[in-house]
Amino acid sequence: MAHVLGQQESTLVKAGAQRRGAINPLDPRMRIVMAVVFAVVTVAVSSLTALCAALAVSLSLLAASRLPWRKTLKRMAMMDGFILFMLVLLPFSMPGDPMFTLWGFPASWQGFWKAVEIALTANAVILSLMVLVGTMEPVTLGHALHRLRCPEKLVHLLMFTIRYIEVLREEYLRLRAAMKVRGFRPATNWHTYRSFGYLVGMMLVRAIERSERILDAMKCRGFSGRMPLLQDFALTRRDIVFAAGLGALCAGLIILDLA
Structure with a gap:
């Protein structure tokens, strides 16, 4: 009976680990650093091709994390609601080639493509931060930031x-x-x-x-201005492979933007 219960417990643990996806087991410090690197690269690129590729990378990270798609995209839609008003007004406020006229106000193609660029950048960056950083426990995030000096x-x-x-x-x-x-x-x-x-x-x-x-x-309770950290972090081979892969993708985004 104990052997059967042990096998069932092992099965449940493995199933829970599979539901966690491939992002949670990574070193939190590496996740924070790579999230910052990816965000900086995404903001730096400007071509629509590179931005679409950056959004595809963020969606791939979402798939690897095995987060619920509907709930995550619903949060993304809430974020888009804040910038929707700006994106709608941008074609009318940026001069350029007229696309159409509404109540005497011309909308430019340049403003439209700038709005698309901002939307792609914001969604790619926010989605990557939600996957890499937003899935951490607050205490783990604080300890990782402390370890990063x-x-x-x-x-x-x-x-x-x-x-x-x-x-x-x-x-x-x-x-x-x-x-x-x-x-x-x-x-x-x-x-x-x-x-x-x-x-x-x-x-x-x-x-x-x-x-x-x-x-x-x-x-x-003996607080002296410093919090003792009971959790220690250690880089593994998986962390190095993940960092190298995401770094290569960031370099590919830069090359794609310059091409």
Whole structure:
């Protein structure tokens, strides 16, 4: 019976490892460095052929990571919503050969292709960052940045922000619920603006009080300004192969852009 249970457990572990894909087992430091390299190269190239190839590389990384396509692309669509307004206005604001005229405003081909270039660049970079960096645990990301010799205070700030952003959100929701119970309904008047100002001020006051309590609790537990890192990283052959492959693809993007 123990042997059968052991085989079942081994099967489940292997299945979980397969679902994780080929990206998660990589060294987090290597993932961060290669994400930055790929982003810099993608921003540097300008030809549509190279940008389409960069987007294809990002999609290949997404496939290798085995992340859910629908959920990931939905997040990408949310990002595109922020730049959609700019992309729509760019053909009308950039001079060049007219493509069509809308209400007396000409849209240029140069502005249209610039909008396509920006859209391809943004999607390729954001998708690669989501796959390579966004799949890390926050603590793992902080430890990897520390191992990469990032400023220690910035690493602490990142980790505390990730840890307590949800706490601040819950505090905001409690304050909004208290305002609704007291009959507050937002409108376009000075009372609404003043009430939201009080809301922001109260959140700042409570955040300062909470930070002081957290600092006292950390000092009681021996915090001296530095966080001991219990996780150690080591480069493997898989990491080197991945870095060499992605580096070769980045070099190919540069060559394709110059061709």
